[in-house]
Amino acid sequence: MNLKEAISNRKTFAIISHPDAGKTTLTEKFLLYGGAIQTAGAVKSNKIKKTATSDFMEIERQRGISVATSVMGFEYNGMQVNILDTPGHKDFAEDTYRTLTAVDSVILVIDCVKGVEAQTERLMEVCRMRNTPVIIFVNKMDREGKEPFDLLDELEEKLNIKTRPLSWPIGIGATFQGVYNLYEKDIRLFSANKTKLESDVVTLDSIDDDKLEKIIGNEPAAQLREEIEMVEGVYDPFSKEAYAAAELAPVFFGSALNNFGVMELLDTFTDIAPTPLPRKTDVREVAPAENKFTGFVFKIHANLDPKHRDRIAFLRVCSGKFERNKFFHHVRLDKNLKFSNPSTFMASEKSTVEEAFPGDVIGLYDTGNFKIGDTLTEGETLNFKGIPSFSPEIFREVENRDPMKTKQLEKGIRQLTDEGVAQLFIQDPGNKKVIGTVGELQFDVIKYRLEHEYGAKCDFRHLNYYKACWLTSDNKDKLNEFIRIKQNQMALDKDGNHVFLAPSAWILQLEQQNFPEITFHFTSEFKREILV
Numbered sequence: 001m002n003l004k005e006a007i008s009n010r011k012t013f014a015i016i017s018h019p020d021a022g023k024t025t026l027t028e029k030f031l032l033y034g035g036a037i038q039t040a041g042a043v044k045s046n047k048i049k050k051t052a053t054s055d056f057m058e059i060e061r062q063r064g065i066s067v068a069t070s071v072m073g074f075e076y077n078g079m080q081v082n083i084l085d086t087p088g089h090k091d092f093a094e095d096t097y098r099t100l101t102a103v104d105s106v107i108l109v110i111d112c113v114k115g116v117e118a119q120t121e122r123l124m125e126v127c128r129m130r131n132t133p134v135i136i137f138v139n140k141m142d143r144e145g146k147e148p149f150d151l152l153d154e155l156e157e158k159l160n161i162k163t164r165p166l167s168w169p170i171g172i173g174a175t176f177q178g179v180y181n182l183y184e185k186d187i188r189l190f191s192a193n194k195t196k197l198e199s200d201v202v203t204l205d206s207i208d209d210d211k212l213e214k215i216i217g218n219e220p221a222a223q224l225r226e227e228i229e230m231v232e233g234v235y236d237p238f239s240k241e242a243y244a245a246a247e248l249a250p251v252f253f254g255s256a257l258n259n260f261g262v263m264e265l266l267d268t269f270t271d272i273a274p275t276p277l278p279r280k281t282d283v284r285e286v287a288p289a290e291n292k293f294t295g296f297v298f299k300i301h302a303n304l305d306p307k308h309r310d311r312i313a314f315l316r317v318c319s320g321k322f323e324r325n326k327f328f329h330h331v332r333l334d335k336n337l338k339f340s341n342p343s344t345f346m347a348s349e350k351s352t353v354e355e356a357f358p359g360d361v362i363g364l365y366d367t368g369n370f371k372i373g374d375t376l377t378e379g380e381t382l383n384f385k386g387i388p389s390f391s392p393e394i395f396r397e398v399e400n401r402d403p404m405k406t407k408q409l410e411k412g413i414r415q416l417t418d419e420g421v422a423q424l425f426i427q428d429p430g431n432k433k434v435i436g437t438v439g440e441l442q443f444d445v446i447k448y449r450l451e452h453e454y455g456a457k458c459d460f461r462h463l464n465y466y467k468a469c470w471l472t473s474d475n476k477d478k479l480n481e482f483i484r485i486k487q488n489q490m491a492l493d494k495d496g497n498h499v500f501l502a503p504s505a506w507i508l509q510l511e512q513q514n515f516p517e518i519t520f521h522f523t524s525e526f527k528r529e530i531l532v
C-alpha cells in the first residue's frame with residue numbers, strides 16, 4: 001500500500017464518556033459491525049469499579065484487559081478504523097488525556113438519563129484544548145431520559161460547543177419508537193433487540209408524508225413534525241468544516257445495547273471524521289504524507305508478569321512508514337533502535353506487524369528506553385508537542401519502609417512515573433520524593449507494584465498541597481528570586497523543570513499578585529520553552 005492511500009483511508013479516534021454511559025457497549029458494537037468480533041461480550045469493560053480500590057488482583061486483571069483492548073482496529077466502508085481505548089475510572093483520567101493526544105477525533109457518549117456528567121466536562125476540556133472534532137452519541141434512549149431539546153441545551157452550555165442533531169428521537173423510554181434521520185429523511189424503527197444488527201427503515205418523501213401517521217401514530221407524528229420544524233429553525237445546517245474545526249458537534253440518538261443508531265453513527269463517522277492530521281513539534285509541523293517516519297509514545301504499560309521487567313510502549317505513527325527491524329532514531333536518547341516485535345492488540349489477541357502507517361498505533365517492547373512523550377524519527381531532531389502533564393490534585397511524600405531496598409525503590413518509582421502512573425517531583429535538600437496523582441487509586445497501585453515488581457516497601461505521607469505549577473517568565477532574575485524565596489515549596493519535575501507546589505488556592509493567588517512577571521502554568525505543555 002502506498003503512503004497516500006494508507007493515509008486517506010485511516011481514521012483514528014477514541015470513544016470517551018463518563019463511566020457507565022455505554023462506552024464499552026458502543027465499542028463492542030462497532031467491532032461487531034466492523035466484523036472484528038463475531039459475538040457480543042468479546043470486549044470486556046476495563047472500568048475499575050469503586051469497590052476494587054483495595055482489591056489489587058482486580059486492578060491487575062483490569063490492567064491486563066486494558067493492554068488487550070488498548071487499540072482495536074477494524075475495516076468499515078473501505079476505511080481502516082483504529083479505536084484507542086481510554087480508561088473509564090476517573091483516577092486514570094491522565095491516561096485518558098494522553099490517549100487523546102494520539103487520536104484525530106472523538107465520539108462522546110452521553111447517557112440520556114444523566115445528561116452531562118462531571119467527567120464528560122473535563123474530557124471535553126481536553127478535546128477543546130486540542131481542537132479535536134467531536135461527534136456526540138446520546139445513548140440509552142430506551143430509558144426514560146431527559147427531553148432532547150433540554151439535553152442539547154445542556155450539552156451546549158456545559159461543553160461549550162455548538163450542537164447539530166442529525167437524527168431526532170421519536171418518543172423516549174417506554175414510548176421510544178425510533179429516530180427520524182434529518183438528512184436521509186427516513187424513519188429508523190426501534191425494536192428492543194440485542195442481536196439484530198439492522199433496523200427497519202421507512203423512507204419518507206418529506207416529514208409531511210402521510211405515511212408517518214401510519215407508522216408511528218397520529219399524536220407522535222404531530223409532535224415529531226412540530227419538533228423537526230423547531231430543529232430546522234433553531235440549529236444551523238450541519239457543516240463539515242465547522243465539525244472539522246471542532247466548533248460544531250453533530251448529535252445522534254440511539255441505544256448501543258440494542259444496536260440502535262449505531263450503524264448510522266458509524267456511517268457518518270467514516271464519512272466525516274478526519275484522516276490522520278498533521279502534528280506540531282518543537283521545530284516544525286509534521287505532515288502525515290512526509291516520506292520519513294516519525295511517531296511518539298503516548299502510553300507505557302508494564303508487563304503483567306512481574307518476573308519480566310519489560311514494558312510495552314504505545315507509539316502513534318505521525319508520518320511516513322514504520323517498518324519492523326528498521327533502525328529509527330530515539331531523539332531524547334540520541335540513539336538508534338530497531339524493533340523486531342512491533343505488535344497490535346485486539347481483544348486479547350496479539351500479532352506482530354511488519355509495517356504501520358500514519359494514524360496507526362503499535363506496541364513496542366521496551367526494556368526501559370521509553371518515557372511518555374518520546375519521539376522516534378529517521379534521524380531528524382524534533383519532539384512532538386502536546387503530551388502534557390496536568391497538575392496533580394493529590395500529593396504524598398514517599399517514605400521508604402525498607403532501607404535495604406532503597407535502590408529498588410528509587411528504580412521502581414522512576415519507572416512507574418515514566419510509565420505515567422503518577423508524577424514525581426523531587427524536593428531539595430534531602431532528595432524528598434513527592435508523588436502527585438489525580439486519584440487515590442494510584443497510590444494503591446504504586447504501593448502494590450513497588451512491592452510485587454521491585455521488592456520495595458513504602459508508605460505515603462499526606463502533604464497539603466493544592467496544585468503543582470510550572471513557571472515561566474521573561475524576567476530571569478525575578479524567576480530566580482521566586483525560586484530562592486520559595487525554596488521549601490519548590491521541586492523539580494521528571495525533566496528537571498522547576499515546579500511550585502502551591503499550598504492553597506489563596507496563597508497561589510497571592511503569589512500571582514506578588515510576582516506579576518511570572519506565569520504559573522497548570523500543565524507542562526509549554527515545558528520545552530521553559531526559561532529556567
Ligand code: G4P
Binds near residue numbers: 018143255
Ligand atoms: P462504560 O463502558 O461507559 O462504563 O459503560 P458500559 O458500556 O459498560 O455500559 C454501562 C451499563 O449500561 C451496562 O449495564 C450496559 O449494558 C448498559 N447500557 C449500555 N447501553 C445501553 C442502552 O442503550 N440501553 C440500556 N438500557 N442500557 C445500556 P450494566 O448492568 O452495568 O452491565 P452489564 O451487566 O449489562 O454488562
